Amino acid sequence: MKFHCPACKIPVIEPIYRCPTCDGPVEYLPSQTPTFPREAIATRPSDMWRYSEALPVFAKRISLGEPVTPLVSFEQDGIEAWAKCEYLMPTGSYKDRGAALLASYLGDIGIREAVEDSSGNAGAALAAYAIRADIRLKVFCPATASPGKLAQIRLYGAELVPVEGPRPRATEALLTYAAQHKVPYASHLWHPLFIEGVKTLAFELAEQNNWQAPAAILCPVGAGSILLGLYRGFRDLLAADAISSMPRLVAIQAAHISPLHRAFHEGACTVAPAKDPQPTLAEGIALPKPVRDVELLSALRESGGDVLAVSEEDIKKGITELGRRGFCVEPTSAVIWEGLRQYRQKADLRPGDRVVSVLSGHGLKA
Ligand SMILES: [Zn+2]
Structure with a gap:
């Protein structure tokens, strides 16, 4: 799978999440132009993967049966x-739409441990898909996030790190931890596959x-x-x-x-x-x-x-x-x-x- 920095026009090797030259977001480079063959799509299961000609291909797809929503x-x-x-x-x-692709990709490249920061929903989504991909996930969340979302993150087996203060504090805590422990940042905010x-x-x-x-x-x-x-x-x-x-x-x-x-x-x-x-x-x-x-x-x-x-x-x-x-x-x-x-x-x-x-x-x- 190929990624590049659109600003610097340079290829970027994963698992880094931002351009090493300009610090900007990295983007995904599809290997083929997306197409939408209507008749074929109509015959497929009613889930988000029915648009396969417009999606990246994974060795192992991580899915919880993401339906076409009403x-x-x-x-x-x-x-x-x-x-x-x-x-x-x-x-x-x-968030499941992005988490499914991101977890599939991380699983494919052999990532077994990752960190994420979230106001709650993305952490819960990534926790569910990470466990299906055998990835140990640590999620940094504001301590004040909805209890239902925090319970959900724990339920899916991720380690929850509640961080006091406004939302950006959770990101700061994550970046410090990721730098110290050299753990990939599986960011729903930064990663283009999301x-x-x-x-x-x-x-x-x-x-x-x-x-x-x-x-x-x-x-x-x-x-x-x-x-x-x-x-x-x-x-x-x-x-x-x-x-x-x-x-x-x-x-x-x-x-x-x-x-x-x-x-x-x-x-x-x-x-x-x-x-x-x-x-x-x-x-x-x-x-x-x-x-x-x-x-x-x-x-x-x-x-x-x-x-x-x-x-x-x-x-x-x-x-x-x-x-x-x-x-x-x-x-x-x-x-x-x-x-x-x-x-x-x-x-x-x-x-x-x-x-x-x-x-x-x-x-x-x-
Ligand atoms: Zn750049």
């Missing part, structure tokens, strides 16, 4: 909207929408792995002529920590770390600065998207309103409720335009 309609203010139910993945969040896995979310949405892109897709954004997975996935679909247009990609942040919102509306090309971040119920997106900030901003602008920020009251309301429609989601996912309302007021949507909201994580975890 796309379910609901109403908001009397208008039909659509929910992509990612909380129904095996460990209860979309985003390769999240691309399957775009592939599924295209197929579920009769091989057309929805008009717009809203998702919670902290590090931006859903948004970048969607962007790269739809770009692959466009390049293969499998769809004819890019959907508008819309990021929803918690107003208490919304550095992307600020950068986007100031017209910036990079994201400055959040000033005075406040605690938020949306723990999964409480990041002061995304790793791939330049690509996130260009994906939002290129797709004609937007960034919206919602209050803590709106998040609480979102949990209840989505619950009343049969969706049990964690606070991080509930940002989409008010985000969708705001977006519909701002955006130039035509009747019949399909707007999809990604429900990223299960409510029982929180």
Whole structure:
């Protein structure tokens, strides 16, 4: 499997996770151009691996049966909207898409021990897939993360290291440990195979929408792995002529920590770390600065998207309103409720335009 630094145009040898020259993120170089043979895909099992011509090939695939998640309609203010139910993945969040690919790869190259830092969901996902790949995993999490997520990490047999303080403290503790003990950093934030896995979310949405892109897709954004997975996935679909247009990609942040919102509306090309971040119920997106900030901003602008920020009251309301429609989601996912309302007021949507909201994580975890 090949990786390179897109900024320095140099090949990068794993298992390092960032470019040794510029410190930027490393990207995956596919060995062949992705294709989407519709008829063949339609005959395959209903899981994320059905798009095999667009996915990396592994000697041993690590899988927990990641299903094609349901796309379910609901109403908001009397208008039909659509929910992509990612909380129904095996460990209860979309992170399984990336964790399955990352664990498959680490297993293939003989990694037997790794470390990861997480606000909870990615740690739980990687813990489940690491144990299936015979990898001993140590997960550094904020001590204040949802107890359900921390219990889940332990349940899957990973070693949990709770770290006091805000989310970046967990990363600092991990980097110190990894440097001292020379353990590979299996980072869902940095490793390009994680985003390769999240691309399957775009592939599924295209197929579920009769091989057309929805008009717009809203998702919670902290590090931006859903948004970048969607962007790269739809770009692959466009390049293969499998769809004819890019959907508008819309990021929803918690107003208490919304550095992307600020950068986007100031017209910036990079994201400055959040000033005075406040605690938020949306723990999964409480990041002061995304790793791939330049690509996130260009994906939002290129797709004609937007960034919206919602209050803590709106998040609480979102949990209840989505619950009343049969969706049990964690606070991080509930940002989409008010985000969708705001977006519909701002955006130039035509009747019949399909707007999809990604429900990223299960409510029982929180
Ligand atoms: Zn570089």
